[in-house]
């Protein structure tokens with residue numbers, strides 16, 4: 408199935424692979440939703456959603472899409488940037504990665520941490536805002 412996904416998205420010019428940190432906290436959840444909206448809804452012709460764990464774990468078919476891309480967009484939930492640091496450790500693609508820190512793109516109570524500390528509608532609204540910004544900057 409992944410081979411089919413890679414084939415479908417192996418366009419010329421190459422699409423921009425977009426990865427989220429997939430963090431389990433509020434910030435990671437907003438980054439995850441934002442990346443899904445940006446890739447699947449706002450810019451499906453320019454971007455392709457990539458599985459972060461598959462890339463870090465190795466053996467993932469989607470690595471081909473990263474290798475053939477001119478740049479990779481990595482959307483981090485917060486300034487710790489742990490996702491892109493792990494990807495840099497797993498693949499030699501330093502020069503290609505543009506890192507965006509999602510929680511710098513929306514206003515919220517920065518004392519909140521868990522996904523259960525913010526209503527779903529508000530999470531979605533922040534994700535929409537981040538996604539629109541990502542799509543604008545592609």
Ligand code: SF4
Nearest residue numbers: 428430435484485489
């Ligand atoms: S970058 Fe921040 S939000 Fe994402 S996984 Fe790391 S600590 Fe969590």
